Amino acid sequence: MTVTLVPPPAPLPTRTAPPSRPLDVLGVPGQTNLDHAASAPCARAAADAVAELLPWYASVHRGAGALSRRCTLAYERARQTVGDFFGARPGDHVVFTRNTTDALNLLARALPAGTTVVTFAGEHHANLLPWPRGSVRLPVPASPAEAVRALDAALTELRRDATPGTAGAGRSAGPPVLVAVTGASNVTGERWPVAELAAVARRHAARIAVDAAQLAPHAPVDVAALGVDYLAVSGHKLYAPFGAGVLLGRGDWLDAAPPYLAGGGATSHVGDATHEVRWADGPARHEAGTPNLLGAVALAAVCAALADADRDELHAREQALLARLRRGLAGLPHVVELRTFGPDAPRVGIVSFVVAGRDSAEMAAELAARHDVGVRDGLFCAHPLARRLLAEAAARSGRTDLPPTALRASLGLGSTAGDVDRLLAALAELG
C-alpha cells in the first residue's frame, strides 16, 4: 500500500478559495430530506473547513510539530468563534462535548451539592433525565405565558421552603437552583419564552440552562442578551456533522466540579501517589482525552457562516416554507397536527402530526420507499410530551383512530417549496 502525502494548503487564517455560498448544504439529488431536527445535512462551510484542515490533521494540545501546533490553534480558534457566536461573556467556558446530551450531562455532574433543578415535562429526554433526584418537573404549560407564571410560582415556593441561611454557590445566599428549559421544542417546533424565563430565574437568584439543540439552527442565540447562564447545542443539528457539541456558560461551577471524565488533558499535575492529581481549570478540565478537532472546526465554520449571513432573511424564508407546510397539512382531512401552545405560537421549522387510521412507522417507511421523502416517526425522545400531545390531538380532533406515535417533518437550510409539496402530495396519496 502506498501512502500519499498531500501537500498542505496555505497556513491559517488565509483561505485561498473562500466558498461562495457557505450555507449551501450537501445532499443527494432525488432525496427529500425533511428530517433536519434529527441531524441536519452538512453545510458547505463545514465541509470546506474540514477539507482544508485534513492535510494538517494531527494531535491537539499534544505535539510540538507544525501540524500539531496548527491543529491546536484551529481547535482553540474554533472555541473562540463558537463562544463569540453564542455571546459568551468573560468568565464563561466553552466546553466541547459530543452533543447536547453530553453537554447537559456534564452540567448535571457539575452542579454544586444540593442544587435543585427545575424543568418542564415538555423537554427532550436529554433535558429531563440527567438531572439529580429531587428535581422539580413542572407540568407542560398551555402557553408561553403560563410557562413563565408556573416557573415564577415554583421558584417562589422553592425559595420559601429553602432553609434560611444556607450558603449556596448561586448568585445569592440560599441553595442553588438551576432552571433547565428548551429553546424550541423538538416535537412541535414551538419556541419557549427564554428571555422571560431567564428574567424570572434571575429574580429568584436561580440560574438557567437552555437546551438550544433545536433553537440554534433556526435563530440567533446570545446568552448575554438572553440572560442565560448555560447553553447546550449539537453540531450535527447545526450543519456540522462531525459529532461535536458545546456546553457554554458560567465558569465557576464548572471549575469547582470534579472533571466530567478523568484522564489526559484534564490535569495540571499528577503525582506518584494514586490520587495525587491537580485538575486543570477552564474547558480542559472537562475535555479529557483527545478532542474532536474536526467536529469543533466544522461547527465553528458554520457559526462563522451564520454570523455573516442575513439571519432575518433565512428566518423569513423558513417561516414561509413552514406556513406552506402547515397550510398543506391542515388541508388534508386525515392529518392532525400536534401542538402544545396555540396554533399561532412562534415556531421554528418543525411540525409533528399524525395521519388518522395509519401507523406512523409504516407511513414513514412508505414515504421513504415510495416517495424518497425522509421524515422521523415515533415519540421523538420526548415521551411524556409526545404522549400528552397525542392525547390532546385526539381530544381536539374528536377522532378515535389516531395512532400512538407521530410523524415529524423538519425544515432547514436547503429546504425548498418543492420538498414541502412532495411531502404533501405523498401524504395525500398514502393517507
Ligand SMILES: Cc1ncc(COP(=O)(O)O)c(C=O)c1O
Ligand atoms: C431539544 C433537543 N434537545 C436535546 C437533543 C439531544 O441532542 P443530541 O442527540 O445531539 O445529544 C435533541 C435531539 O434531538 C433535541 O431535539
